[in-house]
Amino acid sequence: MEIEITEEQELLREMSARFIESNCPLVAVREFMDDKRGITTDYLTQTAELGWYSLLVSEEYGGGQVSESGISDAAIVAEERGRLVQPGAFISSNLVALAISEFGSEDQRSSLLPDLMAGASIATWATADTSGNWDLGAGVTATRSENGVVLDGTKGLVQDAHIADSILVTANLNGSPIHLIVPAASSGVTVKPLESLDITRRFGRITFEQAEFPLELALGFPDDGIRLWERLTDVAAVLTVAESVGALSYLFDMVVEYSKDRWAFGRPIGSFQSIKHTLANTGLLLEMCRAMSAAATRAVAGNDDSASEVASMAKAFVGKNCIEASHECFQVFGGIGYTWEHDQHLYFRRLAVDAALFGEPAWHRERICKIHEL
């Protein structure tokens, strides 16, 4: 079948959807846009109660899945979050939790995971550089010092950098990767909040200047740096794709309804063939994106040999085509779509940013060529 959804997963979906609809519908998303932090403590603790930040943490360390695979559980939540363009760094903080659970030290697990899973602290992954290069360790170099490593350089596109308590930073140590989880409030670390095309979420830039950290803060060091990075990249792709698919599904339903209700020239605009064909094409893209999202979730959740490749295929396909689809939807809304008031732009913005986050389509295509040793 498509992708097997268990009863427990269906329950997780329903509960997440219900929470979002009653606590954070689009009007509330708009209120968050004006909020200084962009998200409230209540939102974080309530969604933590739904289990949102425990899904990628092994049960051994207090995490909890509702199915055999926390990744497919998290994809379900990501899709629901996408539907109503939810605030917060759900994906990024889950990636950090996953990194700690799978690659962290006992000390990191016990000191960081409980608060993360409870929504009491926020973690984020700093991986791309300021130009949006997602290559391993881009933008920040690490040098060995007597007491550990010293980081220098700047990371961009870091979600919720302004409120993060800990930062997972991926740096370049003489050509190999090193990942460290560092407190945001460390000396030599400066966070600069930025404005963004996506106004429903916050991004920032993090600069490291002679920032020295003990090696105990590293994960998967020295042997597993690449494996950890591949793993995070794959899971990031699965969750971002699921989120985009959720967003596009909602936007598409919205525009199909609009085309039935809006009249011109004595008929609903949805009866004009050009509009019908535009929507049929968009529907095809959505169906293909759904199929690719399911494929990537299956492959990564099942630890398939081709997991990285399928994750990248889905990320490239969905990134490119969701942008195209969102433009088609915008076009059908006409002038109303260009107003602040109308919700379509929240999706138009979100989908463009999702396409770039954790690797734009071209980056993932190149990754696929490398996987095949072309």
Added chain:
Amino acid sequence: MISIDDFRTEARNWISQNLEPLEHSNTKILRGVDNLSAEDLPPERELQRKIYQAGYAGISWPAEYGGQGLTKQHEVVFVEESANYRMPDFGVLTGTTFLVCGNTMLAHASPDFLSRHIPRILAGDELVVQFFSEPSAGSDLAGLTTRATRDGDDWILNGSKTWSSGAACADWGMCLARTNWDVPKHRGLTWFAVPCNAPGLRIDPIKEINGDEEFCQEFFDDVRISDAERIGPVDGGWNITHSMLVFERGAGRVVSETAPAGPGELAPDLVALAQRLGRTSAPNVRQLIASAHIDDYARQQLAYRIAGQIRKNGANTGMAAYGKLATGTYDPIRAQIALEIGGAAALTWEKGDRDGIEPSIDYLNSRVMSIAGGSNEVQRNGISERVLDLPREPAFDLDKPFREVERGGPGTEWSGKTSG
């Protein structure tokens, strides 16, 4: 009924002892280069007969008509087990005979008709071509004008069919004709089976853009056929057409229920092309290769998704139309990518160089699926009305007797009026 596992074991044994292993399982057949002609057919028919006699033809078709009366799952097993063996190749007639016409007949023809035709179809004695399109009716199939007139126990057919793929090699044609001109267009159509050697029927091959002569035009000049060859009720042909179109869009295809395997090799044809030209490190070439590979996989995943939906919710022309539209959309993109990677080498080649000719032939053939069997536009109409439930467009031909429908032609001007 034999269990799936036992059936698999038996099939595997029989196949390994009786069929020829394929040397290159993925040798690509190039439409326009590897033409099938009538002379190629006898050994294929013989192979089909062998499979039929062993009890592996029509696995899910009813036993009283020569099928095996087993389930679709059994059929999937046989397809899986025989994947690396040489199976009968009737070119386009494989799909028209078994997938489209055979399945449609089974759903709608009389028991007498079925006992005469289905066993012969399964034995490879009757290959069936689709006589649907006409010179003046393609997308608007229900606007066709080939007429069938009752004459006692017979019908007399006059008119012309066209674009019939494989007609020159076929034995029978499944033909839609107008039997009533005084009712709206969808209500006056009837299906018949017509022998290709019927007196008065002329079949002329048409030369295609790839140089091949695969499709044909037919001229019906007082072709007489018995009422016993009618499929379904008189004037009730349109319902049958609906289910026929569902089969044509792949509903009867036997697809494995397990998820497709991993993405496989990286677009092998494109990588080979780039390697021949030493272009594998050019960033734009790498992007194009990966894009094609991703789109190929996305189409496969879409097919899998659609098959799942059809299993869950029943056959649905709308969902199947998504699959058809994907093919019609991505085939041309795929072919353009090969031309772009190949550059001059894809545009010119030494005589006889198969590798050289492939991108050009693929390019020429790349719009087949965006036109044949319901164009992209027709799929989009179907999707928008049947899946998205968008309002219909104004119609000019639905509410009046077909006789009164404007049909164009030299010197005619369009009134632009939706009714009366």
